[in-house]
Amino acid sequence: MARRPLPRILSSGTASLARGRDFARTAADSATDVLHPLLTIGRGLRVLAAAGRRRWASTPKDKRGPALFLGAAVVLAVALLPYGPLGALLTLMAAAAWQGRDRTPVKTGPSDAETERLGSLYEALVPYFSIPEDPSPLFAHGGGWDEAFSDYAFDAAGRVTRLRIRYPAYFTDGEAASRARIEALLHAKSGRGREYRFDWDEEGNHLDLRVLAALPTGIAAQPFVTSPGETVLGFTDPQGVQRTLPVIEGDEPRDVPPVIWRTGPRSAEPHLLAVGQPGGGTSTLLRSIALQALRHGGDVMIVEGGGSGEYACLAGREGVLAVECGPTGALATLEWAAHETQRRLIATHRARESGSQAPEDSRRPLWILLDRPSVLAHLAAADGRPDPLAQLQVPLRHGRAAHITVVVAEQFDHLELLHDAVWQHTRARVVLGPAAPQQITDVLGLPPHTTPPAQLPPGRGYARLGTGPVHRLQVPATPDPYDDGTHPGHRQAVLELLPERRTPAGDGGPGGATASDLLQAQGPAADAPQAPGAPAEVPAEAP
Secondary structure (H helix, E strand, C coil): CCCCCCCHHHHCCHHHHHHHHHHHHHHHHHHHHHCHHHHHHHHHHHHHHHHHHHHHHHCCHHHHHHHHHHHHHHHHHHHHCCCHHHHHHHHHHHHHHHHCCCCCCCCCCCCHHHHHHHHHHHHHHCCCCCCCCCCCCCCCCCCCCCCCEEEEEECCCCCEEEEEEECCCCCCCCCHHHHHHHHHHHHHHHCCCCEEEEEEECCCCEEEEEEECCCCCCEECCCCCCCCCEEEEEECCCCCCCCCEEEEECCEEEEECEEEEECCCCCCCCCEEEEECCCCCHHHHHHHHHHHHHHCCCEEEEEECCCCCCCHHHCCECCEEEEECCHHHHHHHHHHHHHHHHHHHHHHHHHHHCCCCCCHHHHCCEEEEEECHHHHHHHHHHCCCCCHHHHHHHHHHHCCCCCEEEEEEEEHHHHHHCCHHHHHHCCEEEEECCCCHHHHHHHHCCCCCECCCCCCCCCEEEEEECCCCCEEEECCECCCCCCCCCCHHHHHHHHHHCCCECCCCCCCCCCCCCHHHHHHHCCCCCCCCCECCECCCCCCCCC
């Protein structure tokens, strides 16, 4: 006997069933909203009918006859009155609507457990918000928390998720140490393992405590909807920025608030410094920046001090001028970058003197990415060679005018090896991975307004652009595509964003020209150091 095929609804997979369930649920919710008045009146009629049956059952048998006669007389009188039936129907509907209304009790205050928790927080704050000289203290042992606490909320477990605290005016809220003691106390008493944000209103003497939702960690590298000169460092809280980006998280589209870093001649923060612990995500951030720079038509040079080969996927790609891992190649690459900065400045100056536009090769963005350069400086010093980081001074000082951006990633243990020029000209700062509050403050210049979580995923930290506020940051997942220990979907996303392999010069293939080829076409320079695969003309004099 031939086997009959399965019905289409069973053979189309779970996706069709899920769509059908969603459609049915949506239709049911819409029907409930439309028919809500009728449902309320029907529920009231059932209540009135039940009340009538109970009243009839409680009526003695000798009085049921007169009751029926009286009811019939009332119905007859109403029927004979003008508009009597209509008035009786409206009265019945009104009574049914009143009896069928939603009588769910409204919560008007905290429960006993929540009251006990608020009282515990109040007693814990008494030593910090009270002094013996205060004649009418707002915080006192055995006092009530009603006047000090307002706008509170709790989660399903009974822990505080939102709280507004009013404190006395003499509290030293202008001192960072005083605020830190209060924040540490509230963090411990409200429940560890969550991220809290503290907003101090020094003018109104109020402290707002809020529990923050976790930042999304499943957003992989992808073509972000940004304009040239805009780089997505990561994603943050909705309250911190006034913009959202459409992204794909897993298979679901959503809009998330990004941290946008703007570079170029008009940028106030032309260079970036990223600091973190091993495994904190600084290499992930540099790969994400490199992919975005290549997508917008820029040239990228990478100097890796760790020697782990995490940027091997970019070697030989279109737009990637060099990927260096040794001190010799790093020194040659950074020397070429310094001379290239001078060449661009001279070309731009001459174009302005002649009243013409600067050459195209002088306006093409050039990105210099350095991962752990202190290791290369140590190796160069051990071999008696010049420090490669000394060549960064020219690109850092004049990079904004020459369309050159420098990104330095370093670990906390080697920050003292960075030159003063790096600290002076990298006004955009990022801290990734676990770090003490004082370490974050030393790098960003301001302490974060949130408490660090107990467990930090890779790429999680804080960012500050110039003199702006400190933002929580989650870097897009951009792993090394050749690392089998990472998420397969994230590795595939990086592979799809990589440019094509650079065509050898002898093949004459399309798209093989880069900025280095354009500079080479202008003529050789006798004193120009050559970076691997990137020769360029360098003028003999500096601007």
